[in-house]
Amino acid sequence: MKSAIRNPFMNIDIVVSTILKFTGAFLAFNLVLGIVAYVVLAERKVLGYIQGRLGPNRVGPWGLFQPFADLFKFIFKEDIIPDKSTRFLYFLAPLIAVTCALLPVVVYPFGPTVDLSFIPFVGKYLGKFSLVLAKLDIGLLFILGITSIGVYSIALAGWSSNNKYSLMGGLRASAQLISYELSLGLALIGVILQSGTLDLYSIVNQQSGHLGITGWNIFWAQPLGFIIYLISAFAETNRVPFDLPEAETELVAGFHTEYSALKFALFFMAEYVNMFTVSMLATTLFLGGWNGPGINWLYGHGYMLVGGLLGLVYFLSKVCVFLFLYIWIRGTLPRFRFDQLMNFGWKFLLPVALLNIVITATLKITPIYDFVSGLLKFVGINN
Amino acid sequence: MFTTLFFFLFAGMAIGCAVSVIYQRNPLYSAISLVGVFLSLACLYVTLAAPFIAAVQVIVYAGAIMVLVVFVIMLLNVEEEEHRITKVKYLLPTAILLGILLLAQIGYIITQVKSDKNIKLAESPVGVTESIGTGLFTKYLLPFEITSLLLLMAIVGAMSLARRSATLTPTTRIIPGTQVLPKYLVDPKAKYDTTAVESETTEEVEKVLGIKGKPEE
Numbered sequence: 001m002k003s004a005i006r007n008p009f010m011n012i013d014i015v016v017s018t019i020l021k022f023t024g025a026f027l028a029f030n031l032v033l034g035i036v037a038y039v040v041l042a043e044r045k046v047l048g049y050i051q052g053r054l055g056p057n058r059v060g061p062w063g064l065f066q067p068f069a070d071l072f073k074f075i076f077k078e079d080i081i082p083d084k085s086t087r088f089l090y091f092l093a094p095l096i097a098v099t100c101a102l103l104p105v106v107v108y109p110f111g112p113t114v115d116l117s118f119i120p121f122v123g124k125y126l127g128k129f130s131l132v133l134a135k136l137d138i139g140l141l142f143i144l145g146i147t148s149i150g151v152y153s154i155a156l157a158g159w160s161s162n163n164k165y166s167l168m169g170g171l172r173a174s175a176q177l178i179s180y181e182l183s184l185g186l187a188l189i190g191v192i193l194q195s196g197t198l199d200l201y202s203i204v205n206q207q208s209g210h211l212g213i214t215g216w217n218i219f220w221a222q223p224l225g226f227i228i229y230l231i232s233a234f235a236e237t238n239r240v241p242f243d244l245p246e247a248e249t250e251l252v253a254g255f256h257t258e259y260s261a262l263k264f265a266l267f268f269m270a271e272y273v274n275m276f277t278v279s280m281l282a283t284t285l286f287l288g289g290w291n292g293p294g295i296n297w298l299y300g301h302g303y304m305l306v307g308g309l310l311g312l313v314y315f316l317s318k319v320c321v322f323l324f325l326y327i328w329i330r331g332t333l334p335r336f337r338f339d340q341l342m343n344f345g346w347k348f349l350l351p352v353a354l355l356n357i358v359i360t361a362t363l364k365i366t367p368i369y370d371f372v373s374g375l376l377k378f379v380g381i382n383n
Numbered sequence: 384m385f386t387t388l389f390f391f392l393f394a395g396m397a398i399g400c401a402v403s404v405i406y407q408r409n410p411l412y413s414a415i416s417l418v419g420v421f422l423s424l425a426c427l428y429v430t431l432a433a434p435f436i437a438a439v440q441v442i443v444y445a446g447a448i449m450v451l452v453v454f455v456i457m458l459l460n461v462e463e464e465e466h467r468i469t470k471v472k473y474l475l476p477t478a479i480l481l482g483i484l485l486l487a488q489i490g491y492i493i494t495q496v497k498s499d500k501n502i503k504l505a506e507s508p509v510g511v512t513e514s515i516g517t518g519l520f521t522k523y524l525l526p527f528e529i530t531s532l533l534l535l536m537a538i539v540g541a542m543s544l545a546r547r548s549a550t551l552t553p554t555t556r557i558i559p560g561t562q563v564l565p566k567y568l569v570d571p572k573a574k575y576d577t578t579a580v581e582s583e584t585t586e587e588v589e590k591v592l593g594i595k596g597k598p599e600e
Contacts (some may be wrong), residue, residue, distance in 0.1 A: 089411070138512060141438035145425075148446025152418065152453070159411070159457045171457070178450065198512055 020126065024105070025133055032105050035316070036272045037067035043327045050331035074265035075078070082162055082258050089141065089153040089160035094263045097153035097270035104143045104277045106133040109201045110315055111290045112299070114308030131290075132201055139200040140188060143281060144181075147236070151177045154245065154255050161258035169254025173238060173245030179228035179345040180235035180242075183228055190360045191217060191285045204289030207334035212295050220372070224356045226286040228349060233278040235345065237271065240330040244338055257287060283315060285321035291313040389430050397423035414453050421445040435512045 041056065041063065042101045048055025056063035081090065090214060111131035119126065136142050151174050153326045158170015194217060209215025218226045235242040246254035290311030298307030336344070400419035407413040421444045428437035508514040519527045 086409075086411075089415070092415075136434065138434045138438050141435065141442065145438050145441035145446060148442055148450075149418075149422075151446070151450050152415075155450070155453055157416075167457070171454075174450065174454065178447075300520065 001084040019333055022132075028105060028110065029102060029224060032102070032273065032276060033269075035320075036269065036276050038070075039276065039323050040070070040268075041066050041326075042323070043330070046324070046327045047318035047331050049326075057190065066230070071265070074262055077261040079261040079263065080258075084162045085258065086160040086162070089156045091263075092161060093153045093157035094259065094270070095153075096156070097150065098266045100146050100150035100153065101270040101277065103146045104281075105162075107136050107139040107142050107200055108132065108277070108280045108284060109204050109289055111308050111311035113304070116161035118349055130201060131308065135201055136199070138198050140192065140198045140203075143277075144185060144188070148181060150274075153267075157259070157267070161255075163258050165251045165253075166255050166257045169245045169251045171256070172251075173255055176238070176242065176244060176341065179342060180232045183345060183349040183353045184232035184236060185351070185359060187225045187229040187232060188285065190222050190353075190356050191239045193357065193360045193364055194221050200284050200289075204284055204291065206286040208291045208296060211293045212288065212291040213293065213352070214376075215291065216286065218286040222357070222360070224352070226282070228353045228356060229282060229286065231349060232345075233282065234326075234329070235341070237274045237278055237326075239275065241325055241333040241336050242341060243335060244341060275323060275326055276319065279326075280315075280318045282322055283318040287318050289318075298370055386430055390427065393423045393426040393430070395455065397427065410456050414449060414456055417452075418445050418449050421449065433511075435515055 044066070045055035047062070056066045059065045059069045081087070109130060109132040113128055113130040115128045116126040117128065135283050154173040154177070155170050158166045158168070158173070161167075191203065192198060195206050197203060207215040207217055234240075245251075246256070251257070256264055259267060292310070292314035295307050295311055295314070298304075298310065397420050400416045400423060404413045404420065407416060413571040421440060425437040425445070428434070428440060491592035
């Protein structure tokens with residue numbers, strides 16, 4: 001028995017639970033990648049409808065197989081490497097981009113606790129678990145750290161291509177990311193102050209109000225923080241109206257001008273995965289994560305599995321609302337000028353974010369907070 | 384067992400990257416290797432049950448400071464350093480001496496410091512967000528505030544050095560010659576003033592604009 005504990009590979013429990021963890025990670029990542037592939041299609045379709053076109057509709061019914069066609073096209077295209085590029089960094093940049101985009105997925109709570117112990121054989125290893133890959137105490141900081149590493153991919157891609165447009169795009173993108181990361185981080189501090197924890201799972205748990213809706217942070221705790229977060233998130237993901245790094249009218253395609261074939265596909269994928277993870281963070285922090293009507297009732301009456309799946313559906317549909325917002329805004333708004341972008345970020349968004357922290361801290365220590373929650377309890381809104 | 388495995392993995396990565404920082408010819412490769420060192424150190428902090436310090440290590444060092452370093456290297460477009468023999472004679476003996484000192488320290492730690500196998504890292508509150516926050520705002524409040532003041536002073540100092548509002552901006556260096564530029568390009572105070580500025584020397588620019596030019600170093 002003692003040797004079984006010392007050597008983890010001899011212990012069947014550890015082996016099975018490790019395999020199960022890997023399976024869970026595999027499922028979660030493929031879920032995200034699958035949704036991301038269809039977000040690309042959705043973007044082209046919705047943009048088409050906004051502009052009075054049909055969008056892609058040749059591959060499969062309603063163009064549903066278009067993502068696969070795109071993928072195969074990217075794989076079989078010729079991979080062109082510029083002669084005077086810095087080879088190693090040129091290869092490294094797209095890898096950093098995809099890794100940093102996908103890594104935050106592990107800390108997001110996709111859904112509440114489910115009980116799978118009724119399944120034969122593997123059930124006793126699964127038991128009760130929550131739909132989150134890694135329950136980190138510092139989940140929020142983990143996300144911020146990984147995001148800040150992501151800047152390197154863009155800067156290195158721009159530099160190593162040995163192309164003026166790429167370099168300009170890379171510099172612009174890095175400057176933009178660094179500037180808006182501040183407002184983003186400060187918007188998150190409001191939520192952290194509000195909930196008193198960095199653990200995403202407990203932040204979501206705290207937001208289950210009446211009907212699973214009234215407790216959401218966006219409503220009466222952090223409305224300003226939400227708006228700041230949303231604006232900075234658009235800038236962080238280099239999307240319209242902040243898509244200056246790849247402003248095609250000025251910079252051809254920005255930092256990925258020289259990239260082709262699968263390396264370009266990796267950058268492309270990273271952009272959309274970033275959109276997805278940023279939307280997941282917005283959902284988790286401001287829109288109550290997997291909370292929604294019926295979850296509390298289902299849990300109260302013992303339908304844990306149904307409740308868990310419903311939570312997953314709520315979470316993903318909230319994320320999809322954000323993704324639609326991204327596409328909608330791309331079809332609606334024009335692009336900022338670079339000086340406008342910097343002025344807006346540093347002279348408006350940052351002070352407002354600081355103001356938000358002051359307001360949150362004041363509300364937190366003054367009796368106003370207790371008064372409001374007492375009032376809500378009196379009216380019967382809070383549970 | 385896994386902890387030991389991860390320790391050797393990340394310690395090896397850290398040392399490998401640190402060696403790479405010194406041996407790379409291209410300064411950008413050195414900078415990227417340094418990022419690697421910081422990331423492996425962060426992973427080591429995680430194995431030591433200090434997740435908060437790990438996160439801060441990544442956010443501050445790898446995510447903020449090194450990005451600026453990489454920025455500067457990219458903007459200056461530093462050429463690869465050519466290999467040359469060091470001319471300073473006392474460098475080699477100093478290096479050997481310091482190396483021996485380091486080895487002696489490692490030897491001392493291995494032989495003299497007793498390890499207590501009963502200590503469990505995960506139970507220690509050090510390195511957890513809450514304990515660090517409490518410490519910073521109670522016991523170490525004064526040093527914390529003084530450090531932030533120091534950083535603020537550095538920011539203000541950098542700003543005042545970089546921005547000389549009453550003198551010519553760096554763009555004016557291109558003015559002497561036969562160039563004709565709108566006034567607002569030269570003087571940030573003259574917003575939307577498109578009066579043409581033509582000049583041959585810096586003195587002429589000063590005269591036209593009525594402001595004091597930066598002395599040429």
